[in-house]
Amino acid sequence: MTNQIQNLKGFRDFLPVEAAKRKWLRDKLASICEQWGFAPLETPTLEPLDLFTGQIGEDEKLFFKFKDQGDRDVALRYDQTVPTCRVIAQYQNTLTFPFKRYQIQPAFRAEKPQKGRYREFTQVDADIFGIKTPDADAETIALSLDIYKQLGFKRALVRINTRVLFKDMPYEAITSIDKIKKIGDDGVIREMESKGIELSKAKEYLSY
Known part of the structure:
Protein backbone atom coordinates (compact mmCIF):
# COMPACT_ATOMS: atom_id res chain seq x y z
CA MET A 1 0.00 0.00 0.00
CA LEU A 157 -21.63 39.01 24.70
CA VAL A 158 -18.28 40.79 25.04
CA ARG A 159 -16.18 39.78 28.01
CA ILE A 160 -13.83 42.49 29.29
CA ASN A 161 -10.85 42.15 31.59
CA THR A 162 -8.49 44.75 32.99
CA ARG A 163 -4.98 44.64 34.40
CA VAL A 164 -6.19 46.55 37.48
CA LEU A 165 -7.89 43.36 38.70
CA PHE A 166 -4.62 41.46 38.40
CA LYS A 167 -2.19 43.95 39.95
CA ASP A 168 -1.98 42.03 43.25
CA MET A 169 -2.24 38.57 41.70
CA PRO A 170 0.90 36.41 41.38
CA TYR A 171 2.13 35.68 37.87
CA GLU A 172 1.64 31.93 38.42
CA ALA A 173 -2.08 32.50 39.00
CA ILE A 174 -2.46 34.75 35.96
CA THR A 175 -0.88 32.22 33.60
CA SER A 176 -3.15 29.49 34.97
CA ILE A 177 -6.32 31.59 34.63
CA ASP A 178 -5.31 32.37 31.05
CA LYS A 179 -5.90 28.68 30.26
CA ILE A 180 -9.48 28.62 31.57
CA LYS A 181 -10.99 27.98 28.13
CA LYS A 182 -8.67 25.02 27.64
CA ILE A 183 -8.86 23.30 31.04
CA GLY A 184 -11.93 24.77 32.77
CA ASP A 185 -12.34 26.13 36.31
CA ASP A 186 -11.34 22.91 38.06
CA GLY A 187 -8.27 22.52 35.88
CA VAL A 188 -7.20 26.09 36.63
CA ILE A 189 -7.53 25.53 40.39
CA ARG A 190 -5.57 22.27 40.21
CA GLU A 191 -2.80 23.94 38.24
CA MET A 192 -2.57 26.83 40.71
CA GLU A 193 -2.35 24.34 43.58
CA SER A 194 0.44 22.50 41.75
CA LYS A 195 2.32 25.82 41.68
CA GLY A 196 2.06 26.16 45.46
CA ILE A 197 -1.00 28.42 45.67
CA GLU A 198 -3.36 27.55 48.53
CA LEU A 199 -6.81 26.27 47.55
CA SER A 200 -8.63 29.20 49.20
CA LYS A 201 -6.41 31.70 47.36
CA ALA A 202 -6.82 29.84 44.07
CA LYS A 203 -10.62 30.08 44.37
CA GLU A 204 -10.33 33.76 45.29
CA TYR A 205 -8.17 34.54 42.26
CA LEU A 206 -10.53 32.63 39.98
CA SER A 207 -13.49 34.71 41.21
CA TYR A 208 -11.90 38.02 40.09
Whole structure:
Protein backbone atom coordinates (compact mmCIF):
# COMPACT_ATOMS: atom_id res chain seq x y z
CA MET A 1 0.00 0.00 0.00
CA THR A 2 1.46 3.34 -1.06
CA ASN A 3 1.81 5.98 1.64
CA GLN A 4 -0.28 9.01 0.77
CA ILE A 5 1.26 12.45 1.21
CA GLN A 6 -0.87 14.52 3.60
CA ASN A 7 -0.75 17.92 5.25
CA LEU A 8 0.94 18.18 8.64
CA LYS A 9 -1.12 17.56 11.77
CA GLY A 10 -2.64 20.78 13.06
CA PHE A 11 -2.56 22.47 9.64
CA ARG A 12 -5.49 22.62 7.24
CA ASP A 13 -6.25 22.80 3.54
CA PHE A 14 -9.18 24.93 2.38
CA LEU A 15 -10.72 23.71 -0.86
CA PRO A 16 -12.40 26.20 -3.22
CA VAL A 17 -15.88 26.32 -1.64
CA GLU A 18 -14.57 26.82 1.90
CA ALA A 19 -11.76 29.11 0.73
CA ALA A 20 -14.34 31.35 -0.95
CA LYS A 21 -16.33 31.59 2.30
CA ARG A 22 -13.18 32.49 4.23
CA LYS A 23 -12.31 35.16 1.66
CA TRP A 24 -15.81 36.64 1.99
CA LEU A 25 -15.43 36.79 5.77
CA ARG A 26 -11.96 38.38 5.61
CA ASP A 27 -13.21 40.99 3.15
CA LYS A 28 -16.27 41.71 5.34
CA LEU A 29 -14.15 42.09 8.49
CA ALA A 30 -11.72 44.37 6.67
CA SER A 31 -14.59 46.50 5.36
CA ILE A 32 -16.10 46.95 8.84
CA CYS A 33 -12.74 47.85 10.38
CA GLU A 34 -12.17 50.45 7.68
CA GLN A 35 -15.66 51.89 8.27
CA TRP A 36 -14.40 52.65 11.79
CA GLY A 37 -11.26 54.32 10.47
CA PHE A 38 -8.82 51.46 11.07
CA ALA A 39 -6.07 50.98 8.48
CA PRO A 40 -4.75 47.60 7.34
CA LEU A 41 -1.34 46.42 8.50
CA GLU A 42 0.60 43.35 7.45
CA THR A 43 3.76 42.05 9.13
CA PRO A 44 6.15 39.25 8.09
CA THR A 45 5.40 35.62 8.84
CA LEU A 46 8.95 35.29 10.19
CA GLU A 47 10.36 37.55 12.93
CA PRO A 48 13.52 37.56 15.08
CA LEU A 49 13.00 35.16 17.98
CA ASP A 50 14.09 37.74 20.56
CA LEU A 51 11.16 39.94 19.51
CA PHE A 52 8.83 37.47 21.24
CA THR A 53 11.11 36.20 24.00
CA GLY A 54 10.05 37.58 27.37
CA GLN A 55 6.79 38.97 25.97
CA ILE A 56 4.59 35.86 25.96
CA GLY A 57 5.35 34.24 29.33
CA GLU A 58 5.32 30.48 29.76
CA ASP A 59 3.65 30.06 26.37
CA GLU A 60 7.09 30.63 24.80
CA LYS A 61 7.26 26.84 24.52
CA LEU A 62 4.57 27.16 21.83
CA PHE A 63 6.85 29.09 19.45
CA PHE A 64 7.70 27.58 16.09
CA LYS A 65 11.37 28.54 16.22
CA PHE A 66 14.49 27.55 14.33
CA LYS A 67 17.76 28.87 12.92
CA ASP A 68 17.64 30.22 9.40
CA GLN A 69 20.36 29.90 6.75
CA GLY A 70 22.11 32.92 8.26
CA ASP A 71 22.29 31.15 11.66
CA ARG A 72 19.80 33.64 13.13
CA ASP A 73 17.21 32.56 15.70
CA VAL A 74 13.81 33.20 14.15
CA ALA A 75 10.17 32.34 14.92
CA LEU A 76 6.90 32.15 13.02
CA ARG A 77 4.42 34.88 13.93
CA TYR A 78 2.90 33.92 17.31
CA ASP A 79 0.37 36.75 17.46
CA GLN A 80 -0.33 40.13 15.85
CA THR A 81 0.31 42.44 18.82
CA VAL A 82 4.05 41.94 19.35
CA PRO A 83 4.96 42.44 15.66
CA THR A 84 2.79 45.57 15.65
CA CYS A 85 4.75 46.96 18.60
CA ARG A 86 7.91 46.33 16.58
CA VAL A 87 6.40 48.23 13.65
CA ILE A 88 5.51 51.18 15.91
CA ALA A 89 9.04 51.32 17.33
CA GLN A 90 10.61 50.98 13.88
CA TYR A 91 8.39 53.50 12.06
CA GLN A 92 7.45 55.89 14.87
CA ASN A 93 8.67 58.87 12.86
CA THR A 94 6.59 57.82 9.85
CA LEU A 95 3.29 56.75 11.37
CA THR A 96 0.51 59.17 12.28
CA PHE A 97 -0.83 58.90 15.82
CA PRO A 98 -3.29 57.92 17.10
CA PHE A 99 -2.43 54.85 15.03
CA LYS A 100 -5.52 52.75 14.34
CA ARG A 101 -4.70 49.47 12.69
CA TYR A 102 -6.28 46.10 12.03
CA GLN A 103 -4.62 42.85 10.99
CA ILE A 104 -6.11 39.68 9.54
CA GLN A 105 -3.19 37.28 9.26
CA PRO A 106 -2.18 33.73 10.17
CA ALA A 107 -0.60 33.00 13.55
CA PHE A 108 1.33 29.87 14.46
CA ARG A 109 1.46 27.99 17.76
CA ALA A 110 3.12 24.62 18.39
CA GLU A 111 0.39 23.33 20.68
CA LYS A 112 -1.31 19.95 20.69
CA PRO A 113 -3.96 19.93 17.94
CA GLN A 114 -7.50 19.35 19.19
CA LYS A 115 -11.05 20.21 18.20
CA GLY A 116 -11.21 23.90 17.36
CA ARG A 117 -7.48 24.47 18.01
CA TYR A 118 -4.90 24.33 15.24
CA ARG A 119 -1.22 25.09 14.84
CA GLU A 120 -1.99 27.63 12.13
CA PHE A 121 -5.05 29.86 12.43
CA THR A 122 -6.22 33.25 11.22
CA GLN A 123 -6.24 35.95 13.88
CA VAL A 124 -8.18 39.21 13.62
CA ASP A 125 -6.76 42.06 15.68
CA ALA A 126 -7.67 45.75 15.97
CA ASP A 127 -6.00 48.28 18.26
CA ILE A 128 -5.51 52.00 18.74
CA PHE A 129 -2.05 53.21 19.75
CA GLY A 130 -1.18 56.66 21.04
CA ILE A 131 -4.27 57.40 23.18
CA LYS A 132 -3.96 57.19 26.97
CA THR A 133 -7.65 57.67 27.78
CA PRO A 134 -10.28 54.88 27.92
CA ASP A 135 -11.69 56.18 24.63
CA ALA A 136 -9.51 53.77 22.65
CA ASP A 137 -10.75 50.78 24.64
CA ALA A 138 -14.36 51.92 24.25
CA GLU A 139 -13.96 52.26 20.49
CA THR A 140 -12.45 48.80 20.01
CA ILE A 141 -15.22 47.28 22.13
CA ALA A 142 -17.82 49.09 20.03
CA LEU A 143 -16.08 47.86 16.88
CA SER A 144 -16.28 44.27 18.14
CA LEU A 145 -20.02 44.58 18.77
CA ASP A 146 -20.60 46.17 15.36
CA ILE A 147 -18.74 43.31 13.67
CA TYR A 148 -21.13 40.79 15.20
CA LYS A 149 -24.11 42.98 14.29
CA GLN A 150 -23.08 43.37 10.65
CA LEU A 151 -22.41 39.63 10.41
CA GLY A 152 -26.02 39.01 11.41
CA PHE A 153 -25.66 37.87 15.01
CA LYS A 154 -28.69 38.93 17.04
CA ARG A 155 -27.05 38.70 20.45
CA ALA A 156 -23.37 39.05 21.33
CA LEU A 157 -21.63 39.01 24.70
CA VAL A 158 -18.28 40.79 25.04
CA ARG A 159 -16.18 39.78 28.01
CA ILE A 160 -13.83 42.49 29.29
CA ASN A 161 -10.85 42.15 31.59
CA THR A 162 -8.49 44.75 32.99
CA ARG A 163 -4.98 44.64 34.40
CA VAL A 164 -6.19 46.55 37.48
CA LEU A 165 -7.89 43.36 38.70
CA PHE A 166 -4.62 41.46 38.40
CA LYS A 167 -2.19 43.95 39.95
CA ASP A 168 -1.98 42.03 43.25
CA MET A 169 -2.24 38.57 41.70
CA PRO A 170 0.90 36.41 41.38
CA TYR A 171 2.13 35.68 37.87
CA GLU A 172 1.64 31.93 38.42
CA ALA A 173 -2.08 32.50 39.00
CA ILE A 174 -2.46 34.75 35.96
CA THR A 175 -0.88 32.22 33.60
CA SER A 176 -3.15 29.49 34.97
CA ILE A 177 -6.32 31.59 34.63
CA ASP A 178 -5.31 32.37 31.05
CA LYS A 179 -5.90 28.68 30.26
CA ILE A 180 -9.48 28.62 31.57
CA LYS A 181 -10.99 27.98 28.13
CA LYS A 182 -8.67 25.02 27.64
CA ILE A 183 -8.86 23.30 31.04
CA GLY A 184 -11.93 24.77 32.77
CA ASP A 185 -12.34 26.13 36.31
CA ASP A 186 -11.34 22.91 38.06
CA GLY A 187 -8.27 22.52 35.88
CA VAL A 188 -7.20 26.09 36.63
CA ILE A 189 -7.53 25.53 40.39
CA ARG A 190 -5.57 22.27 40.21
CA GLU A 191 -2.80 23.94 38.24
CA MET A 192 -2.57 26.83 40.71
CA GLU A 193 -2.35 24.34 43.58
CA SER A 194 0.44 22.50 41.75
CA LYS A 195 2.32 25.82 41.68
CA GLY A 196 2.06 26.16 45.46
CA ILE A 197 -1.00 28.42 45.67
CA GLU A 198 -3.36 27.55 48.53
CA LEU A 199 -6.81 26.27 47.55
CA SER A 200 -8.63 29.20 49.20
CA LYS A 201 -6.41 31.70 47.36
CA ALA A 202 -6.82 29.84 44.07
CA LYS A 203 -10.62 30.08 44.37
CA GLU A 204 -10.33 33.76 45.29
CA TYR A 205 -8.17 34.54 42.26
CA LEU A 206 -10.53 32.63 39.98
CA SER A 207 -13.49 34.71 41.21
CA TYR A 208 -11.90 38.02 40.09
